[in-house]
Amino acid sequence: MAKVLILFAHPAMEKSRVHQRLVEHIPKSAGIRFHDLYERYPDFDIDVLYEQRLLLQHDVIIFQHPFYWYNSPAIIKQWQDLVLEHGWAYGSEGRALAGKKFMNAISAGGSKKSYSKTGRNKFALTDYLLPFKQTAYLCGIEYLPPFVIHGTHRLTETDMDLHALQYEQMLLALSQDRISKPEIDSCIYMNDLVPIPNAIQS
């Protein structure tokens, strides 16, 4: 069993169709902890000691957030700046997080096609996640492929429900250690490990 910590960041969750569904589908089990950063720190005053204690108690850390300007909402950056202290998370003596796993769970307005050399976003979505990947590397954390929901403005209710189920299954698999290293290496998005059959997509 792996303990999963979801650090959720959405500045206006009441307006988000996708994330409301995703959050509803987070399994209510003891091993999965949901932590709503904007709700907890509306003034951006992150409680560093508390956050560090939380990190130590979990094995898999997930940033769940919308993709704003090819990056996360502001509070995640604030969180990184303050919580991942030198001498604790990184630096010659900072090994507190070594051996843990990390990933992003993202909703993006652009389609998968738009995130390619010929698309209007020019680069793959994973390219834009490079700072997260390198941050993980510097802290000795294993970086997992992201969970991505593309084209959020065009999704039907059915598709959103399906993605929420997909997210739920992925979280269960992570918390029960059911995903092997070769499986992770073989996929670009974590979504690929929990495929949605074409027949039931709208």
Add this chain to the structure above:
Amino acid sequence: MDSNTVLFQVMVYLGAAVIMVPLAKRFGLGSVLGYLLAGILIGPAVLQIIGNEGHDLMHSAEFGVVMMLFLIGLELEPALLWKLRKAILGLGGLQVLITSVIISGIAYFLKLPWQSSLAIGMALALSSTALVLQTLAEKGINRTTAGRSAFAVLLFQDIAVIPMLALFPLLAIAGLSTETAGNEAEAWIEGHGGWMRALIVSGAVAFIIIGGRYLIPPLFRLVASTQLREMFTATALLLVVGIAVLMSTVGLSPALGTFLSGVVLANSEYKHELESDIEPFKGLLLGLFFIAVGASINFNLIFEKPLLIFGLVFALMLVKAIVLLSLGKAFKLRVDQNIIFSSSLSQVGEFAFVLLSFSLTEGIVERGYVEILMAVVAISMALTPIAFFLNEKIVLPFVDKRLSSTIAEKEADTVNEKNPVIIAGFGHFGNTIGRFLRAHGIKTTVLDIDSNRVEFLRKMGFKVYYGDASRYDILLAAGAAEAKMIIIAVDDAEKRLQMIETIKKHFPDLQMLVRSSTREDTYDQMNAGILHIYRETIDTSLRMGVDAMKLLGFRAYTAQRAARTFLRYDEQKLKDLSKIRDNEKEYINQSREYIEELEEIIKADIKQLHLEKDQGWDEDSLIADEKVKKDE
């Protein structure tokens, strides 16, 4: 012991009521039946403490009915009437009309004079507002379709009583002896010609409407500004009594006059205050009235003719229930709802006592019939809780197994739409909150005790009511039982604590957000168990401090974070101190320590050296790390 002294009489009546009403409520029979039982107990049938004076008593106690109509008028906001117009006029109107016609027809068929038949038909068509509304609310079905339909019918009946009272004198039968003492005032108006009389009557009505709108509110404002509660009560009583006198002077029903003035005042800011001032008087006088009715029930009659009386009860309730059932069906009530609706209204109500005793004094119905009917009405009321019980346990499960879910489903579109937030005190503290919530479409009910402010705010379009929010009745009238939270923002610290106690006692589910002034005040509230306390100056003084720091050259973000850290620390310390406050000595030591600690943390915060929070933005350790690498 001279049993005729006034005090002794008062003691007997109050004693009987105090014993019987709680007992009756205990057994789920409702207060009306409790009063009736009290009357039976002290009446000729059982203890024989009071005899025939019951009839005289009924006259003075009828004033309770006048007050009741005033209160009903107060409750009738035009908007509510408009919303329910279809149910009130359709269901209610047809129920009263059809039932009266059928019962009158039966009475006429039994060879009663047509006047008597008509009076009996009208009296028996009514149901018991007090009993039914109470029972529906207790069972939690007042917001279902059945509950709302019953409410609409009862509303129409209550209003219909007024024209009925006005109509009864016209039904007087010449041959029958009238038992009234004769009204001199009526003689005064008899002396004028027809057109003159009409002029006087319409003048009086116009006076009530115009006076209610333009004279009464300034008068209340004046009285309220004396800050004497009893003056307000006196004024409210004077208003009701005055109108009653005026009405009987011009030969109109006092009930009609007070009802009218109630409607006129329904939208005034003094509505809740008036309600809670008149309510106890109305309750007691009505209680007295029911006791008198109970005392005058002729038990010999019931023992002599049990078959006749119970047969009448059964036939009457059956007729009423059938009329209601068919109307319910015509108005598309679902079967289960229709059964609740029609069985709940199948009894005869307290207004029947009023109308029947009135018809006796006016000489419309013979005493013998009235006595039989009084007994019938009382028994039908006594059967209502039993009818409810049988319905619930036997009839409804048989009709529809899904009933429970229907009852539980409370529809959002309720009759008495109450606001989720109550704000007590709308001075500069409360009004900022009120404006803020209003800007976000959150509906609030506001209570304030400054009558000038109330008047001004109402002009600005706020729903503000005059009333002392530490009183249970005012809170109840403002919807505290349904609201989610109350914001206590009054100036007076003592008053705030009173409110907290009242709310804790009567509305334990109501969330409290409380303003506090001094540290002492905050401790008192913490000890009272309040979780959400807001010290009125802390945020402003810290904001001022932030600006001061900025003007002194500190970075804006640094100053702001310092203020928030300070606030969190301060609140934590406050909590720690409140726990040990009883021990005076320890408190002084702790206070000193607190000030020292405070000094420390502020220093630390500004220098940003040991503030754990900001180490992620601090280069010191990175620089030190680089040095180590270089040395290696």
